[in-house]
Amino acid sequence: MKKLLKNIAILTVVLLLSVNGYSQSDDIKVPLRFDHYYTYDQVVQALKVLHKAYPDLTKLEVVGKSEENREIYALTINNPKTGEELSKPGVYVDGNIHGNEIQASEVCLYFLNTLLTKYGNNEKITKLVDKNAYYVIPVVNVDGRCHFFTDANTSSSNRGLRRPKDDDRDGLFDEDFPDDLDGDGNICRMRKKDPFGKYKTDPEDPRLMIRVKPGEKGEWTRLGQEGIDNDGDGRVNEDSEGYVDPNRNWGFNWAPQYVQGGAGDYPLSGVGLKGIADFIMQKPNIIIGYAFHNSGGMFLRGPSTKSQGKFHPKDIEVMDYLGKNNEKIVPGYRYLISWKDLYSTYGDFGDFLDNIIGAYTFVGELFMSSTETYRDPEQKTEEEDDMFRGSSNERNREKLKYNDHVAMGELYKEWKEYDHPTYGKIEIGGWVKMSSRLPHPFMLQDLVHRNASAVIFSAEQTPEVEMEVFEVKKIDKNLSRVRIRLVNDKAMPSISYHSVQKKAYPKDILKLSGQGIKIISGGQLTDNYRDKVNYKEYKPEVQFCQVPGFGKVEYQFLVSGKGNLVIEYESMKAGKIKKQVKL
Ligand SMILES: [Ca+2]
Ligand SMILES: [Ca+2]
Ligand SMILES: [Ca+2]
Ligand SMILES: [Ca+2]
Ligand SMILES: [Zn+2]
Known part of the structure; x- marks a missing residue:
């Protein structure tokens, strides 16, 4: 019996590692594969494998350690035969500063893999490797990436740094996370049958709920994210990790918590961020930077606040030239200005790179949910706006059909009954962790290739x-x-x-x-x-x-x-x- 339990435990671990091919434990080899997502450990392994395969062209460094003591790696590509690093224009690329935005790291890995494996075989890439120095940090928020894979999450949770904070000022730190009640590795949603509820079953797809009209009888009450009241204070899931947002904590135009949520105590109080900033400060040759996030399908440029004023018109010409070409390289993505077209942020990494390093910087917001299509080709798509159409009922119905017929049902959990200690008989279901902001692995190759191509276009345009x-x-x-x-x-x-x-x-x-x-x-x-x-x-x-x-x-x-x-x-x-x- 004991042995059987042990075998089941081992089997469960193996299954968790290989569910849906989202992450594989196979040995990582060069060329790297992009039909799955890499865990934090696999990213590190991939970098080591690349470095080992191309020792003359690469340098692998630990630039800092995180709050939980994980190593933050940078892989530098430079051909010493064409000159030392600092004598060439520097191209900086990073990703996954937000812990849940994992495909950003795959773009970085793909970019490295392309430069290295095509060096000597492809004329354009050979010239580019010989011309510039490349500094790539695939995972900025190493704790975030690690926890995103190992813990139950939503597609949006686990963004910040692991700096415990007492959000509800009860004297306890991070004491009430969402909880994976059904043990499937996801934080989904809870709902309860309730004739006074504000929602009813969508007649077109019973998995969805729609708001009742005034006077109409309700059927469901939504109870938020999966979880229980861990500390017995009467509230469910009120204090999870952090929150210090690693992209609000940089040393330019920083503002305190009461102006900018997630700012941290002071600029670069994130210990890993400080390590990365020190690394960057030693590379005054950096002239172009890309920081990858998800989602929305955008190449954002600064400034991140209106009060900084406009960029110099000649710099705008440069950004426009690159940004407008990026729009063509990655169809559907739009080249936009952060504060104006999205929202204002203080202590943003892009502003740091623009203003302190003097580099031209893009934030790449990867993935458009509108690519998850299941529709008649005749249907108009002109008015589609990826940022804002994400949660309409119509959109959710289509997304579910896409899940059913294209993604093999891997993105959505059917509602299932659960006996909740506070709410009694409820149901748990909804979109899983690896949905909504991430492409299904079958679309990953396209995403990483096109976005790496955008960086390559910029790398060609460094001064000569x-x-x-x-x-x-x-x-x-x-x-x-x-x-x-x-x-x-x-x-x-x-x-x-x-x-x-x-x-x-x-x-x-x-x-x-x-x-x-x-x-x-x-x-x-x-x-x-x-x-x-x-x-x-x-x-x-x-x-x-x-x-x-x-x-x-x-x-x-x-x-x-x-x-x-x-x-x-x-x-x-x-x-x-x-x-x-x-x-
Ligand atoms: Ca607390
Ligand atoms: Ca769950
Ligand atoms: Ca609680
Ligand atoms: Ca909880
Ligand atoms: Zn982000």
Whole structure:
């Protein structure tokens, strides 16, 4: 009997790990597979496997530890043969800052897998790997991801950091979570038969309930999320984990709890976030960033609050160029402005990356529930708005049919009776954890591929500065006029306009030197037909500059002496160039 129980226990664990193919315990190999979701441990294993397969191109680091002491990994891709990391534009990608938004990590893994496995086989990817340095943190909220898989949850629960908080001020911390009463790994809904209830059975689909009209007889009362009153205070599920929202706790435009819910005690009080911020601060070359979330199908850009004012118009041009292309790469996704089109947030990661690092940043809101279709192809879809049509009765009926006929019934639990200690005879049922914000695994490949392609498009548009010495003219026995052009045929400038305007970090440097050579004067050439130059008054041998996207900037110098003139360009984000000219 004991042995039988043990066998049943083992069998249950195995079943839990492999339910519906959402997560597999098979050995993880390169190339990685994207027909299932990776648990936190499997993400770590996947990163180790990638690093082991490509030791020359990758670096695997633990950048910090979480509240529950889990390791936060970053995988860096850089080809040392084409230069050291910091001498190249940096591309930053992360995901799963909200614990429940798990497919964000699969996008990160897919992106890494694509760059590494296609390196040397695919011309475009080979060029991209050689050009930039890539910093990828697939799981920001490591505790969140772990608990999302191991604990019973809804598709929206378990977002925050594991910092216990007494939400109801009863002296107890996180004492009344929702409870998985039927032991199926999901937190579903509870309802009770009640002639005075506000809901009745939907005549079109008995699994759904619709509101009764005034005067109509009710049938059901909704009792909220599955659970009991754990601490016996008369309320059910009133104090679950946290809440510190890891995307409201960054060190720019932070606001306290009474302004911004989930803010935490002070900026970067999340210990894992602090580790990530330190990691990022050591990469001043980062010029583009993607942070993936779910859901809604959006590429959001900042600012996250109206009071920050508008972005510099030239930066908007850059974001528009990338964002509008992203809309085409990922059909249905929209390129939007955070505060204006969605809502305001303080202490947002995107603002941190934009303003402190000077990077162009997108928040990728993955997944559109409107892709879960079961309908006549003739039916109009023009008015569909993914953000707002999510919960209408019509939408729920369609979603259930999609569940029945396309997702093999894996997204929804039929209502089942349960004897509740407080409410008596009730029913438990509804959408499961792996529904609603996540694609069924059969759609995962498409989601990760297209979103990784959007990042790849941006990675192609990091600055590529070239230097041309387009004139060396003797104007006197010992005096030469030297004209230098810095050209960039990619969308991103060598430094963002915002960073220049706010003096966020030093501009690029153009420096001339040489033995026996003196730089008499120098400055930006604004009109080379009329010889108009903005001369720099002091130290003309060092010029501070910015190379625009899809453009150029030109300089003119008067140089005395003979010999080798050394011309150096140095940018924090766009690399270094060194040339020599014989005078
Ligand atoms: Ca409490
Ligand atoms: Ca349950
Ligand atoms: Ca309670
Ligand atoms: Ca509870
Ligand atoms: Zn999110």
